[in-house]
Amino acid sequence: MIILAIETSCDETSIAILENKKVLSNVTASQIWEQQQYGGVVPDLAAKLHLKNMQKVLKKALTESQIEQKKIDYIAYTEKPGLVICLQIGKVIAETLALYLNKPLISCNHLEGHIYASLLESTKEWKFPVLASVISGGHTQLYYLKKHLDFELLGQTLDDAIGECLDKVSLFLGYTYPGGPVIEKLALRGENTCPLPLTKLNDTFDFSFSGLKTAVRRIIERKKLENNLTRLNINNLACSLQHTLAKILTFKIKKAFNEKKISTVALGGGVVANKYLTDYIQKFLQNETKNVKLFLPQRKYCTDNAAMIGILAYYKIAKAKKAN
Structure with missing residues (x-):
């Protein structure tokens, strides 16, 4: 199965594409340099930067994965917890992609994603x-x-x-x-x-x-x-x-x-x-x-990233299939 995952819970705009548990691409636009002057994350600024970065991150993730949009089977996104204004952006993008591609939508918990990141490429x-x-x-x-x-x-x-x-x-x-x-x-x-x-x-x-x-x-x-x-x-x-x-x-x-x-x-x-x-x-x-x-x-999967949301979605989908 091919999963496209989106993570926007805080100040990282990230999109990953996984084939089952294999990471095909994991592209993240960080806001550290923009947020650094404030000594922390400013939610409104984070949201604006998510909107600014989303299109190029999506394009790069698709290019690096060498996967055509029509081959995507599921769209996953971070639902909670996080900055509400930032989560909403990821949700809207995920819903739009799911509607456009006519694919199932998988909502994921950010914290559970961090835990499942330890299984990435393992x-x-x-x-x-x-x-x-x-x-x-x-x-x-x-x-x-x-x-x-x-x-x-x-x-x-x-x-x-x-x-x-x-x-x-x-x-x-x-x-x-x-x-x-x-x-x-x-x-x-x-x-x-x-x-x-x-x-x-x-x-x-x-x-x-x-x-x-x-x-x-x-x-x-x-x-x-x-x-x-x-x-x-x-x-x-x-x-x-x-x-x-x-x-x-x-x-x-x-x-x-x-x-x-x-x-x-x-x-x-x-x-x-x-x-x-x-x-x-x-x-x-x-x-x-x-x-x-x-x-x-792996160190690259410790901070916020969409690959962890993708692998969490993989296990959620597998569990649902097993239940059926």
Whole structure:
């Protein structure tokens, strides 16, 4: 089957074409340079740029895939969650294409797409049950799946997401948005020397990162007052922040292993591009569990993209066909 997928939940205009699970094209127009000056995503600007970029992205996706429009079997799009004004643009384009081509329309959940991104271009399948986590700029959530598409939400952030925490700390330090790559680069030259609070380590699976963000901000402000915000201190603070975030994530994963049967861990979202975090979790799984496979998306599929929506749609279609 040929699936055309559209992703416009935030500031990436993306269209992918898949043949079953194989990615034939995945074209994304990023708005990072336009949004950077505002320190985050401005919804109205994002919507305008989606409209501006959509036609050329669609044309390039079709060209790269070498698929004629009439060969497309399904149109998939991100329905939720995301910026409403941006989601609406993707929905209207998808509905228009589905009507024009007379093809079925598949609505998809953005967060589920991030999780299924770990199966893109993978030769292996998940072994159930699966513990899955979305770690991104807007979300930090933990799910349990006994079978495909059977999502049980175990916990989520009660305030800031991990990515938002990284973005804000980057801005506090005088760097740019997005903050994840900035903090990761600084941390490579630093050491874990700054004690930071391990927030929300209680009996639930929920997360909280606002307290950690505030603690880092106070350290930065104090160092500035002392005229001691040196390059070394900045690097060490970035390294300590990364380490603390990794410990919090691993704490929740360990809690899940203590309470549930788990055969696979699947991670998705922009922050999964951070190698320190994923290496930390991988090391935990190797040391503390037996025969548990960690599934990670390729780096190009960590941030928002339409290929993840396409593969999610593939599994939704397969499930519907099996039910019939």
